[in-house]
Amino acid sequence: MPEDQPVLQAIDLRKHFPVRGSRPKKFVHAVDDVNLSLHRGTVVALVGESGSGKSTIARLLAQLMPVTGGQILLHGQDATAKNRTAFHRYVRRVQMIFQDPFGSLNPVHTVRYTLTRSLKIHRGRLRGVELEAALDELLDRVQLRPAARYIDKFPHELSGGQRQRVAIARALAADPEVLLADEPISMLDVSIRLGILNLLRDLRDRLQLAILYITHDIASARYFADRTMVMYAGRIVETGDSESVTQDPKHPYTQLLVRSAPDPDDLESRARGARGEAPSLVAPPSGCRFNPRCPFATDLCRTEVPPLISVGEGREAACWGYSDRPDRPSLGSVLDAYGERPAVDVSVLEVDR
Numbered sequence: 001m002p003e004d005q006p007v008l009q010a011i012d013l014r015k016h017f018p019v020r021g022s023r024p025k026k027f028v029h030a031v032d033d034v035n036l037s038l039h040r041g042t043v044v045a046l047v048g049e050s051g052s053g054k055s056t057i058a059r060l061l062a063q064l065m066p067v068t069g070g071q072i073l074l075h076g077q078d079a080t081a082k083n084r085t086a087f088h089r090y091v092r093r094v095q096m097i098f099q100d101p102f103g104s105l106n107p108v109h110t111v112r113y114t115l116t117r118s119l120k121i122h123r124g125r126l127r128g129v130e131l132e133a134a135l136d137e138l139l140d141r142v143q144l145r146p147a148a149r150y151i152d153k154f155p156h157e158l159s160g161g162q163r164q165r166v167a168i169a170r171a172l173a174a175d176p177e178v179l180l181a182d183e184p185i186s187m188l189d190v191s192i193r194l195g196i197l198n199l200l201r202d203l204r205d206r207l208q209l210a211i212l213y214i215t216h217d218i219a220s221a222r223y224f225a226d227r228t229m230v231m232y233a234g235r236i237v238e239t240g241d242s243e244s245v246t247q248d249p250k251h252p253y254t255q256l257l258v259r260s261a262p263d264p265d266d267l268e269s270r271a272r273g274a275r276g277e278a279p280s281l282v283a284p285p286s287g288c289r290f291n292p293r294c295p296f297a298t299d300l301c302r303t304e305v306p307p308l309i310s311v312g313e314g315r316e317a318a319c320w321g322y323s324d325r326p327d328r329p330s331l332g333s334v335l336d337a338y339g340e341r342p343a344v345d346v347s348v349l350e351v352d353r
């Protein structure tokens, strides 16, 4: 297998949810034309505001629901699971970690039960010494040591961080190649978030996992992810290595997102105050979906969807401002345009490595 071949790939991924009771039928355009690739030993962050479609992408990649359009490839092969056996095979390779480790662990079962069950589902029945060794190894991988201290505990006897580690261990029991981590730290105490990210990074390196890290916190994307993809209203608006995307954002939306870190909700209120609300995904704005909030938008932006345009090595932005069209908008400083100083200095992105 060539090193640079993606493990998991989404091509022109699309998800439209029907709006219940609408006549004529309307749809929430949650995800449109999303392409992404996950590679061995690499973390890709998917960043965006609430409702931008991040979780939908994770659930599509996990095949928890059908796509409206597009394709999911595992090692270059169409991975659409057409029956239970195929789905089971897929889930062994592609595991998901959820936001709420309390909700995702059954409160009536001990760590031993949860992990044994996962091992049984994915690796067949293990017994005696073999089972104990596998349980020990799983807890060791997520740094819950010594295993004996945790193995017979119930979820309520563990801290949030320990619960999330157990949820990660349960995912590792499948011996996956891909982890889809949907906001894995957002419900945890700030003081233990870094520990979980460092654990995931360790797993990336030691097990060469391909990780999709979903977050609305662009600072953690910079800290943790090799590459960052920024999503706005169901579409990818910028991609590149995390350092460049966060330090030198090109798309006006990414610029706004970076400037309002670490509180993305602040972005919502500031942008609303300045330029209307986040768009309805039932009838998304034509052209660039960011155009109603963009201070630089022109007729071109209002009518034609911008493609992802190269804006540097390995970097792309879906903004007409970077095209060579004669009617392209001329970009300026987002902050000047909004007439505001940054709420929080960008240096908040400097997290202790």
Ligand SMILES: Nc1ncnc2c1ncn2[C@@H]1O[C@H](COP(=O)(O)OP(=O)(O)OP(=O)(O)O)[C@@H](O)[C@H]1O
Binding pocket: 017, 018, 028, 029, 030, 048, 049, 050, 051, 052, 053, 054, 055, 056, 057, 216, 281
């Ligand atoms: N099952 C569903 N039925 C209808 N609409 C849905 C469904 N799931 C998600 N949506 C809509 O799709 C859009 C994208 O939602 P999604 O949860 O993917 O966003 P998100 O970026 O993950 O947000 P958050 O950070 O709040 O989870 C939203 O408008 C949401 O209301």
